[in-house]
Amino acid sequence: MKAFTQHTGRVVPLDRANVDTDAIIPKQFLKSIKRTGFGVNLFDDWRYLDKGEPGGDNTQRPLNPDFVLNQPRYAGASILLARKNFGCGSSREHAVWALDDYGIRAVIAPSFADIFHNNSFKSGLLPVELDEAVVERLFREVETQPGYQLSIDLAEQTITTPSETLNFAVDSFRKHCLLNGLDDIGLTLQHADEIRAYEQRRYQQAPWLFAGVAAK
Amino acid sequence: MTGKTLYEKLWDAHVVRADADGTALIYIDRHLVHEVTSPQAFEGLKLAGRQPWRASSILAVADHNVPTTDRSQGIADPVSRLQVETLDTNARDYHLTYFNMNDRRQGIVHVIGSEQGATLPGMTVVCGDSHTSTHGAFATLAMGIGTSEVEHVLATQCLLTRQMKTLQVRVEGQVGPGVTAKDIMLAIIGEIGTVGGTGYAIEFAGEAIRALSMEGRMTICNMSIEAGARCGMVAVDDTTIEYLRGRPYAPQGELWDCAVDAWRELVSDADAVFDKVVVLDGTAIQPQVSWGTSPEMVVSVGGRVPDPSEEADPVKAEGMQRALQYMDLVPGVPISAITLDRIFIGSCTNARIEDLRAAASVVRGRKIAPTLKQAMVVPGSGLVKVQAEAEGLDQVFIEAGFEWREPGCSMCLAMNADRLQPGERCASTSNRNFEGRQGSGGRTHLVSPAMAAAAAIAGHFVDVREFSS
Numbered sequence: 001m002k003a004f005t006q007h008t009g010r011v012v013p014l015d016r017a018n019v020d021t022d023a024i025i026p027k028q029f030l031k032s033i034k035r036t037g038f039g040v041n042l043f044d045d046w047r048y049l050d051k052g053e054p055g056g057d058n059t060q061r062p063l064n065p066d067f068v069l070n071q072p073r074y075a076g077a078s079i080l081l082a083r084k085n086f087g088c089g090s091s092r093e094h095a096v097w098a099l100d101d102y103g104i105r106a107v108i109a110p111s112f113a114d115i116f117h118n119n120s121f122k123s124g125l126l127p128v129e130l131d132e133a134v135v136e137r138l139f140r141e142v143e144t145q146p147g148y149q150l151s152i153d154l155a156e157q158t159i160t161t162p163s164e165t166l167n168f169a170v171d172s173f174r175k176h177c178l179l180n181g182l183d184d185i186g187l188t189l190q191h192a193d194e195i196r197a198y199e200q201r202r203y204q205q206a207p208w209l210f211a212g213v214a215a216k
Numbered sequence: 217m218t219g220k221t222l223y224e225k226l227w228d229a230h231v232v233r234a235d236a237d238g239t240a241l242i243y244i245d246r247h248l249v250h251e252v253t254s255p256q257a258f259e260g261l262k263l264a265g266r267q268p269w270r271a272s273s274i275l276a277v278a279d280h281n282v283p284t285t286d287r288s289q290g291i292a293d294p295v296s297r298l299q300v301e302t303l304d305t306n307a308r309d310y311h312l313t314y315f316n317m318n319d320r321r322q323g324i325v326h327v328i329g330s331e332q333g334a335t336l337p338g339m340t341v342v343c344g345d346s347h348t349s350t351h352g353a354f355a356t357l358a359m360g361i362g363t364s365e366v367e368h369v370l371a372t373q374c375l376l377t378r379q380m381k382t383l384q385v386r387v388e389g390q391v392g393p394g395v396t397a398k399d400i401m402l403a404i405i406g407e408i409g410t411v412g413g414t415g416y417a418i419e420f421a422g423e424a425i426r427a428l429s430m431e432g433r434m435t436i437c438n439m440s441i442e443a444g445a446r447c448g449m450v451a452v453d454d455t456t457i458e459y460l461r462g463r464p465y466a467p468q469g470e471l472w473d474c475a476v477d478a479w480r481e482l483v484s485d486a487d488a489v490f491d492k493v494v495v496l497d498g499t500a501i502q503p504q505v506s507w508g509t510s511p512e513m514v515v516s517v518g519g520r521v522p523d524p525s526e527e528a529d530p531v532k533a534e535g536m537q538r539a540l541q542y543m544d545l546v547p548g549v550p551i552s553a554i555t556l557d558r559i560f561i562g563s564c565t566n567a568r569i570e571d572l573r574a575a576a577s578v579v580r581g582r583k584i585a586p587t588l589k590q591a592m593v594v595p596g597s598g599l600v601k602v603q604a605e606a607e608g609l610d611q612v613f614i615e616a617g618f619e620w621r622e623p624g625c626s627m628c629l630a631m632n633a634d635r636l637q638p639g640e641r642c643a644s645t646s647n648r649n650f651e652g653r654q655g656s657g658g659r660t661h662l663v664s665p666a667m668a669a670a671a672a673i674a675g676h677f678v679d680v681r682e683f684s685s
Contacts, residue, residue: 015534016534016535016538017531017532017535018410018510018535020648020650022629022648022650022651022652022653023650023651023652026652026656027629027630027631027653028631030252030280030631031252031281031293031295031296031298031299031631032295032299033255033256033259033298033299033302034256035256035363045651045652045656051638051656051657054295055295083531084411084531085410085411085414085444088410088444089346089441089648089650090345090346090629090648091253091344091345091346091348091360091361091362092252092253092362093253093256093344093362093363093364094363096362111411111414113414113444114414114415114444114445114446115346115360115361115362115441115446118361118362118365118377119362119363119364119365122362122364122365123364171237171239171378172237173235173237173239173376184364184368184376185264185266185367185368185371185372187376188241188368188371188372188374188376189371189372191232191233191241192372194232194233194241195232195241195243195269195372195373195374198232198243199243199373202229202243205478206338206475206478207471208336208467208471208474208475209245209336209338209339210272211465211467212270212272212273212313213272213273213274213275213313213332213334213465214272214313
């Protein structure tokens with residue numbers, strides 16, 4: 001997994017609540033069997049004026065000039081500022097892959113949907129939860145200050161804006177994995193003996209759980 | 217010592233190890249797999265040279281991309297076809313039990329799991345699909361997971377996670393005639409909002425929930441994720457046990473009796489304490505219709521499209537304004553004045569036999585409105601379809617002007633050919649009314665199967681309780 005330690009980048013504000021994973025990456029692009037290449041279709045329905053299809057040439061498509069990602073002042077942004085319940089809906093990890101592939105390294109919001117939040121850590125995308133009032137203040141600052149940037153330090157759990165330093169909370173295990181780019185599966189398999197012991201114990205109590213779904 | 221909630225019992229029974237910081241490894245009993253969220257997980261497994269830890273725990277099915285029309289020619293869209301073929305290959309390579317597109321048991325993953333008895337009380341159930349919460353109706357800990365987690369479960373049979381907080385949603389009293397599980401759940405989401413359940417495991421309880429069939433309970437648990445909760449559940453009772461008796465993968469004989477004894481314990485203790493409790497009056501719940509682009513944007517069918525200017529929270533008001541614009545609605549319009557282009561009866565929320573019976577009973581002997589472009593019924597599984605046909609429901613729908621389709625996810629998310637065209641408005645029994653969910657530019661109103669059927673006949677929303685010939 002890709003590590004996340006520190007990052008400084010331009011901020012793009014997406015000023016709407018309940019941004020769902022269908023909006024982040026529409027369903028037609030989920031047909032891919034790869035993990036890469038989703039960035040050009042990030043927010044496809046909002047970003048382009050026509051309808052995108054998988055495998056299409058996105059360079060010729062008409063852009064929606066009103067959508068923030070298309071505004072020159074936010075070009076090259078790598079930090080997404082969002083509203084509450086970001087990433088709600090479908091469990092599709094393609095949403096995280098699309099953000100990552102586009103170049104977004106962190107998303108800041110007052111709250112995240114559980115599955116999206118979980119998925120983010122698996123691809124090295126940092127979700128940062130801040131108080132609603134703080135997020136509101138950041139929105140005002142981003143909108144009034146062209147070229148607005150933030151610095152995020154995961155080890156220190158701080159965000160530095162042009163005027164202040166904010167602290168944020170993060171689960172200690174996930175922080176450790178993200179800082180070191182650790183692979184969950186490798187870590188879990190270090191406990192293989194414990195998993196086998198659990199299975200034996202559990203089989204004694206509830207053998208029907210192990211009957212499996214062999215062909216009937 | 218206080219008692220345990222159902223969630224806490226399920227959690228405690230599955231902890232393989234727990235670290236001091238609260239991170240735990242929990243054991244997964246059943247892994248459901250479909251074609252959209254699994255290819256990258258199998259690829260990861262292969263690249264690392266790993267094998268599934270316990271292949272017999274996996275039940276795989278193709279559902280999202282499959283055509284709901286004649287399948288004899290395969291899938292026309294080459295990208296969809298490749299995704300389904302990739303699952304065919306993975307199932308073969310890893311010796312998984314797999315219901316392919318032409319298997320009579322094929323259907324939506326969250327319909328077939330319980331139908332086959334593959335979902336049993338006391339299990340942990342995962343699937344790379346947020347509607348895995350459906351299986352909580354059987355007193356399971358059932359959660360949607362992402363593709364990286366699918367790979368983790370394939371490789372280790374475990375999930376790395378943390379214990380959630382507990383929320384009891386109690387619906388007291390009995391709902392009136394014509395008010396269904398879907399209406400109860402939409403009313404709950406309208407009450408607690410799409411963030412109300414975030415970070416919680418929900419247990420649905422109370423007289424109105426107890427009175428529901430397993431199909432109804434699945435509808436409720438299915439939409440837990442729309443209230444923000446990764447999992448929702450209902451305690452075991454006689455309804456649960458009777459549903460499972462004789463199902464193909466349910467235990468038999470002596471093992472069945474042992475299992476039932478254990479399952480009877482899968483209820484929250486009387487003195488269990490929940491982190492949060494929400495109580496709704498079931499007698500006050502009316503048939504619901506969503507008006508906006510988030511499942512919390514619902515009103516009773518007798519209501520009107522709300523006015524954002526009356527909303528105090530500016531972020532919420534702006535969301536409402538945006539939703540009205542997308543939905544092409546103006547504040548104050550009666551819900552019954554909203555006319556429709558298409559009707560969709562299907563999805564993992566509402567495509568089980570009871571749902572089709574409810575819709576057919578409204579449709580019987582009537583014709584769909586001539587103003588509709590299309591009305592379709594997509595059974596949740598091949599076996600639901602066979603059962604419905606044995607009861608003559610297919611003929612009821614066909615005579616009324618509905619299309620009777622093959623099973624799959626279909627127009628709930630429009631990954632196959634079934635979709636709305638830009639600007640079209642649909643009464644749908646599915647679970648999400650997000651922008652573009654049923655097709656780019658399409659407009660979705662979430663309703664119960666009976667309400668969708670009534671809307672099909674009238675051409676606009678109508679209170680199914682007042683609906684007469």
